[in-house]
Amino acid sequence: MSALKPTHGSRLLTPEQTRFRLWAPDADQVEVRIVDADKHQLTRCAQGWFEADVSVGAGALYRYLINAELEVPDPASRQQLHGPHGPSVVVDHSAYQWTTQNWSGRPWEQVVIYELHVGAIGGFKQVEAWLPRLHKLGITALELMPLNEFPGARNWGYDGVLPFAPQSSYGTPDELKHLIDSAHAQGIMVFVDVVYNHFGPDGNFLAQYAGCFFNDEIPTLWGAGIDFSRQPVRDFFIENALMWVHDYRIDGLRLDAVHAISDQLFLNELSDRLNSSIVDGRHLHLILENEHNDAQLLEEHYTAQWNDDGHNVLHALLTDERDSYYAEFAANTTEKLARFLESGFVFQGENSRHGNARGKPSGHLDANRFVLFLQNHDQIGNRALGERLIHLTGEAQLKAATALLLLCPMVPLLFMGEEWGCTAPFLFFTDHNNELAQAVREGRRHEFREFPAFADEAQRERIPDPNALSSFTRSQPLEPQADNPEQQAWQGYYQRLLALRQHFIVPRLKGARSVGVEVLADKAVCARWRMGDGALLRIDLNLSDQPCALVAVATNAQTVFAVGAGLESLTHQQLPAFSCLVTLDAPL
Structure with a gap:
């Protein structure tokens, strides 16, 4: 099934003909330049659209030329061969031959999430090689950190600029489909982390020909906010979600930082259009990251939310850390532990450390509407030195907290390597040009000035350079070694707990309060x-x-x-x- 005839991007009409469409309301003229072939003028249509049907098929490389001056990739490119500054590729999503045609996913009650970074593991093919071990462990859903095309060869993915194109350094669209196909064959769902709140700083040209894509009156950490009041803008992101769900047969999406999306009506429309596109019997799970703890979104439109409050309480109890946002959980920590176990969120309208009311009552929700974790990419990678929890607390404490994580009715999430006691850090890493790399380096060190351990400049020099290749290579987890008894003991512990969850908890989980x-x-x-x-x-x-x-x-x-x-x-x-x-x- 195609992604319901999207309005953005190139789309094959026949094997030899492609329709090119670009929303460029600020442009006077637009051409599509086929690499090693002709250029074609796009016809100006209503509401800022340009389009043309061109006699080329799948595999054709192309760029757009705006006003005879600015050459850009397709913002809805389905594939890039050479990063976001290279040409876009016409893709035929119907060409892949799926082997799991009858796969319909799994119900939410069965979900055990394993978050991983595809690049750190080595690419789509290497992730596929992990599947048998993860299946044996008891994992039922992979969550892939953002796959959108970003500048350079390495990045967390939240600096993506072309959200429809899987990152070229990870592999091809067909290799991603093969990974998903193989996961489904082993009963494992695949979720993708999507970023709809901003674009990265390098490789996004939308503001130069579609300035109204953004609104200066909606400030964000990344500059002018995205203007979701405009239908072409909403369609851009909704069509992206539809692509993942239909062209790649993804089982769910995790929406990054929706508190930075100014328009809740967009979030409602996204959910409604996705769910209405699903045939009866197919499971689709939509997960939020939302600092606002907006329980209403979980009542009507979304499956679950990452429970940062729950993590922060447990982390404070396990490590006694009190710096930065952990300060909010330093007082009455045991009572806050009780509150999140009883009703999901800790903050349900109380003031945060910034003096703002945060959250809404959540105790009426089923327990499995909350995704609980002891570690994830944020909570490890946003530490200055990227230490994992195994370095910060004792084995006995960690085993007790892990038992809670895997046997309570909240949905558990593990971060890659956690289950075998991986000791490699997970650092913040990028591959930016020199000027941007310096800005990121300085910003990273500035970020930790409120931490006593990095209060002076000399101490902040210890923070790894995000752009250094070593920051990436040090973050790559190896698979557990069969001759390492400590790794095997940890893996056996997680496997035993997940087997108990499957036997005792999962059959009873729906409706647990x-x-x-x-x-x-x-x-x-x-x-x-x-x-x-x-x-x-x-x-x-x-x-x-x-x-x-x-x-x-x-x-x-x-x-x-x-x-x-x-x-x-x-x-x-x-x-x-x-x-x-x-x-x-x-x-x-």
Whole structure:
């Protein structure tokens, strides 16, 4: 199925004829220049559109020439051979022969997300080689960090400028489809992280011929905001989402930083058009990152949201860090642990550290509307030195928190390498030109001035240069080694927990709601959820170095999992230090 005849970009009409369309309301004339062939004048149409039908087929290389002066790639290019400054490629998405024609995805209750950076692993083919191990581990969904074309060979992807074109250094569109096809064959869904809130600074030319794509009165961290009040602008991003879902058969999207999108009506329209395009029986999951904690979006339009509040509470408890945004979780941390386990968000209208009301009530939502994680690309990579949690806390604490992550009713997310105790950092890396590289380098060091460890300039010199090749190569995780007992032990621990989740939690997860959380002691809580089948799931967690009294466990409750020194042999009268006890009281 094509992406519903998009209005933006080139589209094959027949094997030998392509329609080229460009929205360029500020242009007087537009030509399409076919590489090693002729140029063709595009006809000016209504509302700033230019178009022409040209006798070329798939594989043709082309650029647009604006007003006989500015040569640009297609902003909706489906493929770039040489980065965002090179020519665009006409792509025939219908040519790929899928082997998983009947794949319809998996229900949300079965989701266990594994976030990864395709470039750090080596490209689409190399990610495909990881699939058998991830399937055995118990992963049911890959989440690929942004794939849009960006400048240079390495980047996190949030500096993308051509959102329809998969990054050329990762592989071809067909190689990406083969990865998705192979994942589906093994029962693994694929999600893509998309960036609809800004463009990167190098390689985007829209403002030079479509200035009204942006609005100076909508300021953002990246300059003038995108003007979603205009239908061609909304269509640009919605057609991008439709492309991923239909041409690449993606199972879901994670929308980056929607709090930086000024128009909620666009978010509603995006969801409505995507869902209305899906045939009955196919699962489509739409996930948000949203600092505003807008629970209303989860009530009506979106599947789930990344729970940064939950992460921040757990991180503060595990590491005792109090710098920057962790300061918001430094006081009453145990109560905040109880609050996020009971109702999802910690901030539900309270003032943030910046003095602004943040969030809306979320306790009425099912527990699985929240994606929980101990680590992700942001929380590791936005540290100055990119340290993983394994460097910042003890093994016993980490094992207890991991048991909570993988056995509570929130949907768990793992970051690549977490499951085998990977010790490689994940640094912020780019491949910019010299001037931009210097600006990013200085901006990165300025960002950490509020952290005591980097308060003076000499200390900030320790922060790795994002543009240095070593920042990328150091961030590349290797696969776990069969002869490394520590790696194998960690992987076995995650695999066991995910098997327990699949057996005990997943069949009962739909409709699970909290029925209360009790604070047992400092850093210790007892959380309960009424599961969809009426069973009572209980998780007792102690992240302190002292044991605490334990509320009596029901005599007919089954112990699902226990970790903590001596916990397996206790009669559940005490909760040891650094422990997690998971029990299930199921109806007969």
